[in-house]
Amino acid sequence: MAGQNTVLLDVKGMTCQGCVNSVTRIIKRNDANALVSVDLPSGRVTAQTGAPADELAAALSAGGFEAKAA
Numbered sequence: 001m002a003g004q005n006t007v008l009l010d011v012k013g014m015t016c017q018g019c020v021n022s023v024t025r026i027i028k029r030n031d032a033n034a035l036v037s038v039d040l041p042s043g044r045v046t047a048q049t050g051a052p053a054d055e056l057a058a059a060l061s062a063g064g065f066e067a068k069a070a
């Protein structure tokens with residue numbers, strides 16, 4: 001798909017599968033076609049997406065997860 005990039009984010013505050021689901025949902029709200037993988041122990045989120053990392057980090061921060069582009 002055009003414009004798809006690999007975006008890496010460091011996300012703090014994820015403690016369980018529910019948080020993983022929330023983070024995934026927030027990213028998909030910004031890009032419904034995003035492919036999201038979350039590594040809970042490290043807080044590393046990898047997304048194949050056309051959305052910019054900064055936009056995703058801002059959305060996650062607004063959703064209660066401290067996030068920044070990795």
Ligand SMILES: [Cu+2]
Nearest residue numbers: 015016018019
């Ligand atoms: Cu949780």
